[in-house]
Amino acid sequence: MLFAGCLAAFIASWTAGGLANQAWGLLAGVGLSGLLRAGAQALAGLKGQQAATHAKSALRASVMTALLPSGQMGGRLIGEDLRVAIDDVEAHEGLIARFQPLRMAAMLSPLIIAAAVALASWFSALILLATLIPFGAGMALAGLAGKAEADRQFLALSRLSGLFVDRVAALPAILAFGAEDRVTRQIGGAARDVAARTMQILKIAFVSSAMMEFFAALSVALVAVYCGFSLLGLLPFPAPEDLSLGEAFFALALAPEFYLGMRRLAAAYHDKQQGQAAERSVAAALEQAHRTTPPATAPLPDRIGELSTQGLMIRYDDGNSIGPITASWRGPGLHVVTGPTGVGKSSLLHALIGLAPVSGGQIIHDGTPVAAEELLALTGWAGQRPLLLPGTLADNLQLGNKSLAPQELARLTEASGLSALIAARGEDLTIDPRGSGLSGGERRRIGLVRAIGSERPVLLLDEPTADLDPETAAKVIALLQDTARSRLVIAATHDPALIACATSRMVMA
Numbered sequence: 278m279l280f281a282g283c284l285a286a287f288i289a290s291w292t293a294g295g296l297a298n299q300a301w302g303l304l305a306g307v308g309l310s311g312l313l314r315a316g317a318q319a320l321a322g323l324k325g326q327q328a329a330t331h332a333k334s335a336l337r338a339s340v341m342t343a344l345l346p347s348g349q350m351g352g353r354l355i356g357e358d359l360r361v362a363i364d365d366v367e368a369h370e371g372l373i374a375r376f377q378p379l380r381m382a383a384m385l386s387p388l389i390i391a392a393a394v395a396l397a398s399w400f401s402a403l404i405l406l407a408t409l410i411p412f413g414a415g416m417a418l419a420g421l422a423g424k425a426e427a428d429r430q431f432l433a434l435s436r437l438s439g440l441f442v443d444r445v446a447a448l449p450a451i452l453a454f455g456a457e458d459r460v461t462r463q464i465g466g467a468a469r470d471v472a473a474r475t476m477q478i479l480k481i482a483f484v485s486s487a488m489m490e491f492f493a494a495l496s497v498a499l500v501a502v503y504c505g506f507s508l509l510g511l512l513p514f515p516a517p518e519d520l521s522l523g524e525a526f527f528a529l530a531l532a533p534e535f536y537l538g539m540r541r542l543a544a545a546y547h548d549k550q551q552g553q554a555a556e557r558s559v560a561a562a563l564e565q566a567h568r569t570t571p572p573a574t575a576p577l578p579d580r581i582g583e584l585s586t587q588g589l590m591i592r593y594d595d596g597n598s599i600g601p602i603t604a605s606w607r608g609p610g611l612h613v614v615t616g617p618t619g620v621g622k623s624s625l626l627h628a629l630i631g632l633a634p635v636s637g638g639q640i641i642h643d644g645t646p647v648a649a650e651e652l653l654a655l656t657g658w659a660g661q662r663p664l665l666l667p668g669t670l671a672d673n674l675q676l677g678n679k680s681l682a683p684q685e686l687a688r689l690t691e692a693s694g695l696s697a698l699i700a701a702r703g704e705d706l707t708i709d710p711r712g713s714g715l716s717g718g719e720r721r722r723i724g725l726v727r728a729i730g731s732e733r734p735v736l737l738l739d740e741p742t743a744d745l746d747p748e749t750a751a752k753v754i755a756l757l758q759d760t761a762r763s764r765l766v767i768a769a770t771h772d773p774a775l776i777a778c779a780t781s782r783m784v785m786a
């Protein structure tokens with residue numbers, strides 16, 4: 278059809294006395310379209326890149342600070358956390374740097390082109406705009422289907438990357454237990470799921486781009502046929518306007534530009550789907566982290582009179598329940614919670630700061646019932662497996678309090694017996710998230726120094742002297758006694774030496 282239109286225009290120009298005196302129309306049309314295209318590209322590229330760089334660094338900073346130091350991602354795989362912090366932030370760039378500027382260009386450029394075409398031929402502009410209606414309806418349908426599929430693909434991809442990172446981290450254990458086949462099947466299943474979902478997205482992308490090309494070709498062809506037949510006087514209806522050859526060429530040269538912005542937008546549509554899915558995943562992760570991260574606004578009290586639980590019940594998802602627990606600890610002081618393995622000591626400490634599911638009862642702070650999340654804001658926590666982040670030993674020690682005075686940090690590392698490690702390997706010792714190259718006792722004491730260094734009025738410590746030789750354990754106990762002079766320290770422990778010097782002992786049974 279396009280060929281027929283051009284041929285008609287050519288014949289008409291020939292009969293009208295040659296092309297030369299009408300060439301301005303063609304040149305003006307082509308020149309204007311090139312100018313518009315280059316201007317839009319330069320503007321979109323520049324603005325998009327600036328906005329993306331800015332948004333990406335802001336997002337990465339908030340994700341890193343909110344997710345990683347808290348280490349409390351509600352039991353999700355560590356691999357998933359890493360994906361949120363790295364891949365999702367990267368995926369966001371495509372949305373801002375490519376899709377958003379192109380969307381603005383795609384909205385404005387058809388209107389500008391239609392307005393320019395209307396200067397030469399209002400009927401051609403009308404034809405172009407009319408093809409937008411079925412095109413828009415088709416694209417909206419494809420977009421809806423594509424969004425649902427993109428969400429499903431994103432979920433599958435996040436499962437695969439989480440699974441992969443965690444299984445690679447646990448490779449020695451997998452090999453030791455001969456579980457390679459099972460793990461290979463697991464990862465293979467997750468990879469097949471991603472492949473199936475990707476194929477679904479490709480199908481939708483194929484249909485929508487076919488639709489896009491069809492309407493783009495149709496609009497140009499209709500304008501070409503209209504202009505050609507109008508010049509030849511062959512229109513099957515009364516000519517709506519008096520078209521010269523220059524005007525016809527001008528309209529024809531601009532017509533392909535009408536859908537160009539939208540075609541580019543369609544090419545970047547995947548960036549949008551990925552970016553929006555990433556945005557949702559980052560928002561969900563941040564919300565989850567904020568639920569477990571203390572609000573930084575209100576100044577923390579520097580001491581706590583009394584902390585107690587009244588009929589506290591803990592119920593895990595698998596139905597395992599602990600409690601009711603009624604207990605009271607007065608600050609300052611060193612209190613221990615003891616009892617046989619599996620009785621629920623760690624669960625009690627976890628429940629106090631919202632890391633274990635509480636199904637009943639109350640946590641009471643100085644006579645007022647409080648939510649576990651509120652207590653978390655007052656608490657320095659050292660669990661059995663302290664979170665270690667990739668970085669130096671010094672980074673990890675200061676994770677709970679970046680502004681901890683160097684002298685205080687030095688005092689804490691000396692008092693906890695970590696100074697030997699620092700003397701031997703330096704504060705710049707590189708640490709990976711598994712704490713490779715550190716002993717169990719060293720990892721625990723990094724957690725302990727971090728908790729005490731947080732300068733919070735309550736300290737919850739899970740087996741602070743486990744994995745230590747008697748001499749180092751005695752140092753740690755002395756440090757705890759010293760700390761408990763000004764703070765409320767509650768430690769879950771089996772250690773008779775620690776139990777012996779506690780202000781109060783609670784035996785769980």
Ligand SMILES: Nc1ncnc2c1ncn2[C@@H]1O[C@H](COP(=O)(O)OP(=O)(O)OP(=O)(O)O)[C@@H](O)[C@H]1O
Nearest residue numbers: 593594595597617618619620621622623624625769
């Ligand atoms: N996330 C969980 N999901 C389900 N059950 C759990 C979970 N964490 C702990 N439990 C169960 O709760 C019970 C108490 O566990 P907890 O770790 O609190 O005991 P503990 O007294 O601290 O033991 P230990 O002295 O060995 O550290 C155990 O039966 C344990 O299996």
